Amino acid sequence: MEPNSASYVPGSCPTRPEPEETGLESFQFRDEIQRLMTVPPENASSFTALLELPATQAMQLLHSSPHSAAGGGDEHKPYSSSSSFTNGNLTFPSNKALIERAAKFSVFAAAEISPETSSVPSNSSANLDKVKTEPAETDSNPDSSNKTQKLAKRKEREKKGKDSAKKSKNESCEDAEKLPYVHVRARRGQATDSHSLAERARREKINARMKLLQELVPGCSKISGTALVLDEIINHVQSLQRQVELLSMRLAAVNPRIDFNFDSVFATEGGPLIDSNIPSMVSPSMWPENPFTGNRQNFQQQWNFDALHQPLWGREEENHIFITPENSLLSYDSSANSASLHSNQLKMEL
Amino acid sequence: MRISARMRHPSSLKQEFLKKWIMGLQRCGFSSKKSMSVMERKKAIKLSADLAMASTRNGTTCWSRALIAKASRNHESKILAEQILGPESQSLKKASSTMPPVICSRRIRSKKILKRSCSSHVRRVRKFALSQKVLSANSVAKRLVQKRTNILKSLVPGGEYMDDISLIEETLDYIAYLRAQVDVMRCVASATELEYEGEKNPI
Numbered sequence: 363m364e365p366n367s368a369s370y371v372p373g374s375c376p377t378r379p380e381p382e383e384t385g386l387e388s389f390q391f392r393d394e395i396q397r398l399m400t401v402p403p404e405n406a407s408s409f410t411a412l413l414e415l416p417a418t419q420a421m422q423l424l425h426s427s428p429h430s431a432a433g434g435g436d437e438h439k440p441y442s443s444s445s446s447f448t449n450g451n452l453t454f455p456s457n458k459a460l461i462e463r464a465a466k467f468s469v470f471a472a473a474e475i476s477p478e479t480s481s482v483p484s485n486s487s488a489n490l491d492k493v494k495t496e497p498a499e500t501d502s503n504p505d506s507s508n509k510t511q512k513l514a515k516r517k518e519r520e521k522k523g524k525d526s527a528k529k530s531k532n533e534s535c536e537d538a539e540k541l542p543y544v545h546v547r548a549r550r551g552q553a554t555d556s557h558s559l560a561e562r563a564r565r566e567k568i569n570a571r572m573k574l575l576q577e578l579v580p581g582c583s584k585i586s587g588t589a590l591v592l593d594e595i596i597n598h599v600q601s602l603q604r605q606v607e608l609l610s611m612r613l614a615a616v617n618p619r620i621d622f623n624f625d626s627v628f629a630t631e632g633g634p635l636i637d638s639n640i641p642s643m644v645s646p647s648m649w650p651e652n653p654f655t656g657n658r659q660n661f662q663q664q665w666n667f668d669a670l671h672q673p674l675w676g677r678e679e680e681n682h683i684f685i686t687p688e689n690s691l692l693s694y695d696s697s698a699n700s701a702s703l704h705s706n707q708l709k710m711e712l
Numbered sequence: 713m714r715i716s717a718r719m720r721h722p723s724s725l726k727q728e729f730l731k732k733w734i735m736g737l738q739r740c741g742f743s744s745k746k747s748m749s750v751m752e753r754k755k756a757i758k759l760s761a762d763l764a765m766a767s768t769r770n771g772t773t774c775w776s777r778a779l780i781a782k783a784s785r786n787h788e789s790k791i792l793a794e795q796i797l798g799p800e801s802q803s804l805k806k807a808s809s810t811m812p813p814v815i816c817s818r819r820i821r822s823k824k825i826l827k828r829s830c831s832s833h834v835r836r837v838r839k840f841a842l843s844q845k846v847l848s849a850n851s852v853a854k855r856l857v858q859k860r861t862n863i864l865k866s867l868v869p870g871g872e873y874m875d876d877i878s879l880i881e882e883t884l885d886y887i888a889y890l891r892a893q894v895d896v897m898r899c900v901a902s903a904t905e906l907e908y909e910g911e912k913n914p915i
Binding site: 564567568571572574575578579588589592593595596598599600602603605606607609610612613614 | 756757758853856857860861863864867868876877880881883884886887888890891893894897898900901904905
């Protein structure tokens with residue numbers, strides 16, 4: 363796709379819109395980050411900028427690495443394992459703003475990665491008007507042995523007046539992408555002793571994860587401030603736990619005796635086939651108007667239908683966690699069959 | 713994060729949970745004709761659901777281990793737990809029993825010592841840097857956050873032993889689990905209720 367191994371064409375992003383799995387990939391990405399972070403324990407300020415990126419943008423960056431890895435570069439070895447994760451199910455946000463922002467970051471990535479940065483901005487200039495490249499950074503290729511030296515030098519340069527904290531973020535994240543070592547970019551006017559660095563890294567880690575939580579819990583993305591977000595999360599967890607209690611009461615009250623006819627099912631077929639088995643043992647006596655056209659579809663439709671019950675959740679789920687390939691089935695005409703919520707009937711004796 | 717592989721197939725997660733849950737319920741003695749009180753049934757249902765979900769995590773998350781450990785320690789639920797988890801989960805039980813309290817308390821103690829040694833140094837440095845108002849505002853905010861973090865720790869099983877970062881990761885996983893559990897249970901509950909109605913009033 364690109365002539366330059368290090369270049370990244372942001373225009374390719376929108377062609378693969380699977381926004382649902384973004385959250386998944388972000389978790390894998392963070393998995394890799396964690397693994398890399400354990401390598402140099404003294405540099406606790408790891409991936410500071412990287413973790414500040416939203417999951418989608420982090421995914422963009424991650425996607426840039428397989429491309430450059432193909433072109434060669436042991437700079438990407440730390441990420442080769444992660445690229446194997448992402449090769450199968452890479453997803454990109456269909457949100458244009460996110461793509462543009464991610465492309466901006468990726469341009470910096472390319473700028474850092476190889477000295478031939480001049481070609482990169484021209485490739486992506488179509489999408490990025492506001493991008494400022496930093497050719498000054500290209501010569502500071504941080505894959506030499508004197509990493510700490512360079513780190514100190516870069517820090518001084520930082521303090522002497524970089525343009526924006528954002529750029530510093532990008533550079534440090536590019537460093538972090540390539541190397542097992544992690545460098546911290548000291549922003550202007552901030553202390554650089556190890557304690558505050560470690561504190562800052564810790565805080566940024568926490569903030570990144572809090573952002574993930576915010577996306578997961580409905581209604582949290584608008585709130586700013588850790589305490590309020592934590593409030594919402596606590597309320598959410600409490601309400602979920604209460605729902606579980608209520609539902610278990612319901613189940614206990616309704617059925618004096620439950621005789622599950624699963625023995626035959628489990629004995630004959632394996633677990634993975636359960637989704638096709640359960641509907642097959644359903645007797646559609648209750649809902650004759652709902653013939654089982656596709657057993658698997660029906661079974662999995664109900665999960666999505668339940669997701670629709672909580673529309674807030676459904677939206678969040680679609681985007682992040684509860685992604686099912688059957689989301690396309692969400693447009694089925696289940697409204698008529700709203701009574702037939704559940705197609706895996708359990709045979710019961712009352 | 714350890715969550716990565718699991719979150720790939722949420723529908724299969726629900727299916728796995730459902731299967732394990734129902735198997736656990738069967739083992740509880742639900743299929744026999746003996747009658748139990750409502751509370752007992754409810755407890756059994758909830759317990760088997762919890763354990764089913766915890767076992768899907770296979771000991772990779774702290775909260776699942778803590779759930780299993782709590783269930784095994786509690787006398788009245790211990791027998792049920794052993795029944796539900798069944799013989800194939802011996803390793804799981806071993807992992808959950810040994811891990812959380814010992815190692816985490818050690819970690820926490822060392823962290824406290826570290827904090828104490830660091831804070832005196834930091835206080836000296838920062839005393840003249842910030843004004844009094846800013847300091848107090850910061851501390852108020854920190855206290856608020858700390859209060860809520862403690863509440864969250866009490867909510868998430870096994871949360872008291874975790875540091876902030878892993879607490880948030882565990883919360884993420886726990887919320888996903890709770891949602892799956894609620895969805896599955898709601899489906900089953902409505903289905904059983906409908907069928908109950910149907911059988912009571914045959915059309």
